[in-house]
Amino acid sequence: MSAYLQFDNVSKHFPGVIALGGVSFEAHAGTVHGLLGENGAGKSTLLKILGGQYRPDGGRLLLGGQPVAFGSASDAIAAGVAVIHQELQYVPELTVAENILLGRLPTRYGFVDKSSANRIVSERLALLGVDLDPQARLVDLSIAQRQMVEICKAVMQDAQVIAFDEPTSSLSHRETDILFRIVRDLRADGRTLIYISHRLEELYALCDACTIFRDGRRVVTHPVMADVPRERLISDMVGRELSDIYDYREREHGVERLKIKGMAPDCDFTVRAGEVLGFFGLVGAGRSELMRQLYGADKRTPGTVLLDGQPVPHHGPSSAIAAGIVLCPEDRKEQGILAQASVSENINISVRRLDLMGGMFLRHRREAELADEFIKRLRIKTPNREQEIRLLSGGNQQKVILARWLAEPDLKVLILDEPTRGIDVGAKNDIYRIIHEVAARGCCVIVVSSELPEVLGIADRVAVMREGRIAGVLARADANETSVLRLALPDSTPNDTTARRTA
Template sequence: MNAAEGIHAPRAGRNGSEAGEGKPPCGRTRDDCADDYGQHEGSIEATGGKVSATLRFDNIGKVFPGVRALDGISFDVHAGQVHGLMGENGAGKSTLLKILGGEYQPDSGRVLIDGNEVHFANAGASIAAGIAVIHQELQYVPDLTVSENLLLGRLPSTIGFVKKADAKRYVRERLKAMGVDLDPNAKLRKLSIAQRQMVEICKALMRNARVIALDEPTSSLSHRETEVLFKLVRDLRADNRALIYISHRMDEIYQLCDACTIFRDGRKVASHPTLEGVSRDTIVSEMVGREISDIYGYRPRELGEVRFSAKNIEGHPLAEPASFDVRRGEIVGFFGLVGAGRSELMHLVYGDDPKKGGELVLDGKPIKVKSAGEAIRQGIVLCPEDRKEEGIVAIASVAENINISCRRHYLKAGIFLDRKKEAETADRFIKLLKIKTPSRRQKIRFLSGGNQQKTILSRWLAEPDLKVVILDEPTRGIDVGAKHEIYNVIYQLAERGCAIVMISSELPEVLGVSDRIVVMRQGRISGELPRGAATEQSVLSLALPKSSSTAQAA
């Protein structure tokens, strides 16, 4: 049975009519199901009823083995307010949202809504109370369609079936009302990360939630998609919802948030009832406990001869053959709009996707790379954009994730693994990169996104034969302090003589870290600029479609 066809409706409509244009897919009128479906619409204009809420966290504490994740957290979020939540990765922000969403229960303290204490034993209880939490790590069923993912668990289920066509029509109307351009029939597996993120956001907004929490919602979105989200957030605020907004992007906090609370090491270190008069430097120093004068900390270095060349690479979805070189110790930033083909080009180079033509040259010698395994054996590695799906081994420990690519160097007599050496390597990089973990044995899935990313980078720092490093959005969803540390890791790799390719959709990052910038546009390389000649205007002029004067960078 198809997932959409198998969604049950609670009872027949009072008028016995079929679902039609403008009706929910169960066939009932909005009045029939306002109570148990939260007005079905989920749109800002047609929610109706009381939705305002004041949310209070009162002395919340949460302890995991070896880690105090939250310690005495107290603050309020008012109806009609967007409350920013900032802090380094591992500061406890996402843990608090998981308590709000019913995934975790607090060890101490209380959560109150409109002055009434609430207890959420599971996510379903939180949803039933009018809470919507949009997590940074996406939660979707990859082999279901957009429509099926949006309706999964959203409709009451007792008797009857929802018709597939009606469900799709309903979803299409709701997406149009929210200004979101998604094909309801597309499977999530076929969508980009940015499109999957929009599905998650729409899923939450299609409920009549009183309290909405968003954890890094724009981390994968293009400029246009971000503007759509910002409009939705502002409309929700105008509709008297209470919103929590987590972001590491200062511009977003200042554009959207009315108030802001800062976490550090599981504690609240500051709360600003208004952001008027609060400087960015103040917030950064509150987050990290120190001043960071230059987040990029560019380190000039002597560049060697050409170490890696990709010549006339052909393959889907490139519009024409692509060529580029990277010298020893050089950091080449790749910039472009969403869909420009940067990641796709690198996956062709890395052997993840089949090339139709082209040649790779490493240290002056042609090489064959038809798979990721062959690339790694040649000393070429790729840190993927989607670390959850492609980067980490979620069931393995931090130590195992650090050592996974270089275990062959720890073999005794070619057979036995030197566990002591493996442990020493893990401990060394945990200390060097300041990975926040109770021990090297901790499962990596329990670490924050920034600490997972630092673990992945440690994996390649530990590899003695590394020659070429491809980094795809290495600081996506990472706080300002962790970004600074990751840039230092990138510089260390370059100083070892590695050839570095860094894909980033953050133009200031590309300008701040790169020795040279290659720009892609619509599946082709449109130009390149040395560090000294690169400005935001010059890079964007190469990135924007020639027919467009209004397009924006992702």
């Protein structure tokens, strides 16, 4: 095996931040090389240099032993490099076929030949085992389906180097299995593969070697990943030992505080003060839809939301927020952050409605103090409060959204939809700590997650959804992988004795 891809002392700086500080490592043809590190460690910046989106401030990139310098993404593609970024890059109004073949669409008489494009993509999708309609518009697809489109687009470029940045963050188990098969086929074909994931089980399943980043620098490269204990990887990444990542704490739960009744068929549930209720289900089970109805982001069907015994009005998110119910959405990029605004503005955007006295100078001072307080409290990695949030890593963006809702003076119900998707193990530990702190204050916390170990690790009870209904609710003592999956899988039936007892 030869070192086809080499990074030689590569550096990249942004105002106030060293994104990469002299990084050197190599990846061999016919292998999968994993990149590990906390959010903001420099992994995605490295891939943007590889993909031609950024130019390095120093160092060299070599392909096949030859130095290359990419001025654009098209230069990288022409050199045989394909990058699947964590933040999906697609044209929502175009079809699956048009997105996959963008920049190389077949033409006839000077016009795009859509029938040929559909045929080409349909044949390749069939070979990959991916079930997508070439004529479907991206805007009409789920996040998971859009992710598969991006993966297929990169694979169909027939690149020699393919980099994956958190490719399974939105995928179902079935789609993840398809991706793993694609990655293994590409490795067997002699491609050079870079794979970033915060899910260590994926890295152990796929990667031959790995390089660990911390604070923009390479910490270590392990040439045989299978030989490295999980605890060693975690300590290399975060620089400290994490004996119990979930940080679960036994708590006394108070009276029933939140009650959902009749909002959707077989979806009634309650949450007590100080309780963490986990929601698990396969992709498409209806978890996010239920939470968005509760919050008022989607039109609510006839039903009742009772908080401390009082009905919450059906007037959208503003009514929910006023009552003390807040939501961190599944798609933080599209629905959570104000991308062009600063960290401070994103934290203060909701509580501004409460500032009914004082002039602009006083308001700015209060907002600065509040932003600085939460940056410190939640360990948000940012050069300063005025940094645009879009320049932060995904994990730090998630912490900013959390700060926005924790700043609410009368928070009663915190709903977190996939709160740790695409987030490193250290940031996950920080978010779990925050969840338990909020619950300890007597708030109700609802956590929706596709990661079963996460739900089992942090929840006091686990509600399992299947096909738009709650199939059962399990006490922590009764919740394990077998009992939860038995309720979640389509061909299973609810466990009447355990599930309904704890509903």
